[in-house]
Amino acid sequence: MYSTLLLLHSLGRWAVLLSLLLGLVRAYRGWLGRHSFTGSDNAVRHWTATIAHGQLMLGYALYFSSPLVRAFRLRDAEHDPGALFFGLQHVLAMTLAIVVLTIGSALAKRRETDEAKFRTMALWFTAALLLIFLAIPWPFSPLASRPYFRF
Structure with a gap:
């Protein structure tokens, strides 16, 4: 189950970024x-x-079944940057990014003018994208390096 969640979450990253x-x-x-x-x-x-x-x-399901996160909860994560990243930083930043995206989507839907709808969507979605970019474990990341696709 863990490997299936990992694959779906890895592929889902690209769906989120593209959309x-x-x-x-x-x-x-x-x-x-x-x-x-x-x-x-x-x-x-x-x-x-x-x-x-x-x-x-998918990320929450992966979080609660991940052996890396389990290790984070059971020991001192200061000495394991990967465990700290996935056990705390990644999940908090991604949750915040989705909250920002959701607020922006809801506000844009309720704006009166077309310009206000587009402006609201643009600004809030940009903020969400920046948070997502910071929290993705890119292959070049010093915090937790992962490949572009996990198979």
Whole structure:
């Protein structure tokens, strides 16, 4: 089960990033180009948040079944940067990123004007993307290096 969760979570990372980048492109294009907020824009806003929530749930399932996180809870993590990263930093930063994304999605849905919808979506989604970029265990990360795809 752990390896299946790990694979799904690894692949889900790309779904979140792609949907978030699509949402950002549409948001900035609409905001700066003064376009109308269409049903497609709303669908991208909605599905970006939905995909991110699914990834967060996969992440929580992985968190509670991970031997690395179990090791973090059972010993002093100061001496194991990988355990500290996954046991604390990754889960907190990603949870915060999804909260930011969710707030931005909800606020954008409720704005009155098209410009305000796009602006809200652009700013909150950008903040979420920055948090996500900081918390992903990239192959070049000094905190916890992981490959782009886990098989």
